[in-house]
Amino acid sequence: MATFDTDTKHDFDLEVVKTEFKKCRVHDDRLLLDNYLNAFTELNRFFRLSGRIFGFVAKDLEDKIHILQSHRKSDKGERYESIQGMVNYEKSNQLLQVKGHLPSGSRTLLRLHRASEFILTFMARMSESDDHDKSSHIAAEVYSQTLAKHHPWLVQKMAGVAMYILPSRKQLLETMCKHDYAHVSTLLNETVSAGKPVYEITQKLYEENDLLDLP
Secondary structure, three states: OOOOOOHHHHHHHHHHHHHHHHHHEEEOOOOEEEHHHHHHHHHHHHHHOOOOOOHHHHHHHHHHHHHHHHHHHOOHHHOEEEHHHHHHHHHHHHOOOOOOOOOOHHHHHHHHHHOOOOOOOOHHHHHHHOOOOOHHHHHHHHHHHHHHHHHHHHHHHHHHHHOOOOOHHHHHHHOOOOHHHHHHHHHHHHHHHHHHHHHHHHHHHHHHHHHHHHH
C-alpha cells in the first residue's frame, strides 16, 4: 500500500482551505479570485504530498493556478478580481476561448471548478466513513461520478491506478489534517460547508452564461 511523505506531512493545512473558501464569498455572493486560488494552492500541497500517486493532478492544478495568477498580475488584473467580473469581461471581449500564451481565465477556472466537485464530494464522503472503509474505493466511486466524465480514457486509467494505491483511510485523513485526528471529521465537514456555496455559485454562473462545456 502506498504511503505519503511523512517528513512533509504537516505542510498541508485543511484549516487554510476552509478559511480561504469562506473569504472567497463576500456579502453579495461575489467570489474573490485571489481567495479561490489560495484555497486551491493549499489543496495542491496535499496532492504534492502523495508524490507519484497524484503527481499528475498536482502539475495540472499548478498550471491552472499559475495562469489565473498571471491574469491577476496583468494590466487587466482588476477585471479578474472576482470570478463574476472575469467571466463578464472575457465574454464581452470575446476572450472565452483564447488558448495562446495566456489562455482564457474563464476556461482555465472551469477546470478548477470541475476538480472542486471531486474534492468536495470526496471530503464529504471521507467524513461520513469510518476506518474500515477504503479510501481507494471512496475515491474511485466519487471520481466516476464527477471528474471522469471530463477526462479522456488515458487520464481515467491513470487516475484509476492512482486511487487504487491510496493509503488507508486513517493515514489519508492524518495527512489531510495537521490537527488532532479526532477533529478531522468535523474539520472536513466545515471545509465542505465553506466550499459548497463557492461551487454552487460558480456552477450557476457558468450555467447562466452557457460556459460549462468550454473546450
